[in-house]
Amino acid sequence: MDTDTSAAADSNPTNQSDSADQSKLAAPASAPAVDDVVIETRNLSKIYRDFWGRKKVHALKSLDVEVKKGEIFGLLGPNGSGKSTTIKLILGLLFPTSGRVLVFDQDASETRKNERIGYLPEESYLYKFLTAEETLDFYGRLFDLSGAERRDRVKQLIELVGLQGAKHRQLKEYSKGMTRRVGLAQALINDPDLILLDEPTTGLDPIGSREMKDLIIGLRDQGKTVLLCSHQLADVQDVCDRVAILHQGELKELGRVTDLLKVQDVTEVHATGLSDQAKTEIAELIARHGGHLQSIDNPTATMEDLFLNIVRESEARPGARRVTQNADTSANTGDQA
């Protein structure tokens, strides 16, 4: 239980909107846009205390991170590294022990800013006896959307998350993947500018996971900002523009995914239509220039690509079985189409 009520006094919930408006007026058009920063944590720390106010866990230590408008930002770290604590601080559900969180230039304790935020928690607690349509309509009411707005928005979101065929079924009949999609639709009901996603692909099969990732990329393409926490590193690599890696509450790495993953001092060349003779000549050329040929081979696809191709082919041609060229099928005895 978080009994850290004293920590509330450490936060400074002053309304920043006036000064933010002034800085907008003062800034020349070409200046680096302060408005482009959607979330900013400054020296952010959180200590959970027990009932008697004694320090229990130092969950977050002096975190300095900026999330920019229109990016997908990944928050990574092993269990207990402070990811959920960070999200709760951003939402204003917890107060910092020291430091600040600014969201849209306002202190995170300003609850009105949450009207521009969509949140998909790790576990969505949805009413099992409502249908997807009723669920979204219910959340639309909480945001004071009019009847006409709710009808349009619910229809749009159900299409977006691909639940048209199941929209009249009660959520108790939904699979994990379908429930996750309703959760995402619910997080988007207020057409938020910032979307916080806690483990968005958990429990999804590779197809559901690919669809969820495409949805997240689609949100970024609409100009939304996405902050996501995930243990699925391949998913993070697929969708995130930048990541922060936390360990035991401390920021260990921060940067663009492409930069962080780049292997220095190795050159990659992709070519098609090379003869064996050409490959031999390339190997000789590399040696002549003092390089060391590590491999010259066909690249491998990802397991996700393989899996999705097989499923899509199977849907297009039910009953037929794919024959993989060069695969070792010696243990296979099944019929091939």
Ligand SMILES: Nc1ncnc2c1ncn2[C@@H]1O[C@H](COP(=O)(O)OP(=O)(O)OP(=O)(O)O)[C@@H](O)[C@H]1O
């Ligand atoms: N309400 C609480 N009271 C006391 N300690 C807490 C509380 N919530 C979290 N903690 C502790 O704070 C640390 C960070 O927890 P947090 O939930 O932020 O980690 P996480 O990175 O989200 O973990 P996971 O990947 O398992 O979801 C952990 O040591 C956790 O036990």
